[in-house]
Amino acid sequence: MAVAGFGPTQFSFASCISACSGSVALDVGRQFHSLMIKAGFGGDVYVGSSVVDMYATCGNIEDSICAFHGFNNPTIVTYNTMLSGLAQHGRAGQAIQIFKELEKTETAPNKTTFIYFLTACSHVGLLQESMFFFDVMCDHDKIEPESEHYLFLVDVLRIWVIERILGTQEENGKYWTLDLIKEMVEKGIGPTASPSIVSITSLYEARLLKEACDLLVDMRKRGVCPNVKTYTGLIPGLFRVDYFEIAIGLFHKMLQDSVVPNTVTYNALLHGLWSDGKVGLASTVFDKMTRFSCMPNAQTHKEMIKGSCL
Numbered sequence: 001m002a003v004a005g006f007g008p009t010q011f012s013f014a015s016c017i018s019a020c021s022g023s024v025a026l027d028v029g030r031q032f033h034s035l036m037i038k039a040g041f042g043g044d045v046y047v048g049s050s051v052v053d054m055y056a057t058c059g060n061i062e063d064s065i066c067a068f069h070g071f072n073n074p075t076i077v078t079y080n081t082m083l084s085g086l087a088q089h090g091r092a093g094q095a096i097q098i099f100k101e102l103e104k105t106e107t108a109p110n111k112t113t114f115i116y117f118l119t120a121c122s123h124v125g126l127l128q129e130s131m132f133f134f135d136v137m138c139d140h141d142k143i144e145p146e147s148e149h150y151l152f153l154v155d156v157l158r159i160w161v162i163e164r165i166l167g168t169q170e171e172n173g174k175y176w177t178l179d180l181i182k183e184m185v186e187k188g189i190g191p192t193a194s195p196s197i198v199s200i201t202s203l204y205e206a207r208l209l210k211e212a213c214d215l216l217v218d219m220r221k222r223g224v225c226p227n228v229k230t231y232t233g234l235i236p237g238l239f240r241v242d243y244f245e246i247a248i249g250l251f252h253k254m255l256q257d258s259v260v261p262n263t264v265t266y267n268a269l270l271h272g273l274w275s276d277g278k279v280g281l282a283s284t285v286f287d288k289m290t291r292f293s294c295m296p297n298a299q300t301h302k303e304m305i306k307g308s309c310l
């Protein structure tokens with residue numbers, strides 16, 4: 001390009017820097033960043049957003065923050081890019097600072113801004129902050145929440161439940177997750193695949209197994225197919241509380257949904273069946289496992305040996 005006598009534009013720099021992000025080529029990205037500044041595009045927001053993203057994607061979040069603060073008038077695209085990078089690196093505290101900086105400007109946040117911000121909070125379990133800024137989004141900025149916003153709010157509740165509620169054996173807090181999921185349904189949001197799967201996992205980890213099963217049924221009615229992780233997470237929990245028939249029925253529904261069980265699923269099922277004394281059914285499940293080309297592992301054989309000794 002240079003040999004042909006064509007000078008680079010902000011668009012060519014943005015494309016090259018984005019390519020460095022995709023290939024995680026930090027050293028090359030630094031060179032393009034330097035050339036960009038020499039060419040007089042250092043203040044260009046379009047190119048600058050690519051630089052912020054490139055450093056964050058390549059693992060250098062400090063340089064990403066420095067690049068962000070180098071702009072005099074960052075746009076919402078630049079703010080979103082910075083929040084996305086901070087979320088990737090688990091920098092929730094700095095994400096809050098950036099968001100507060102945004103609130104002081106005339107730039108209005110959008111739906112994407114709150115998705116990245118809630119992502120950052122969910123990664124480290126900042127429940128109060130997530131709830132507060134979710135309300136800010138709805139009440140102050142008048143942004144109607146979508147399934148992705150609920151997804152991260154449910155996820156941060158899941159982390160909070162595990163770390164605090166289950167640890168102290170308090171019971172009230174775990175129902176917040178259930179209330180939030182009911183709010184999603186009442187507003188006609190979902191359940192789509194990702195939020196529902198996270199919601200089911202949250203309910204299961206909060207020991208709300210019946211509610212998790214009800215949500216699974218609702219998913220299937222709405223044509224959303226649960227994945228193998230959803231089923232595999234519920235089956236052992238149902239066995240542990242003696243819901244044997246429900247667990248076995250869930251396995252059959254899994255097959256009806258054309259969801260292929262993995263080794264973890266079969267191991268959980270075998271463990272539950274042996275514990276319930278269903279020797280014949282356990283043998284049938286083991287035969288089905290090998291017939292479906294699912295390779296048994298050491299845990300599988302351990303369950304079979306342990307069961308045969310009962």
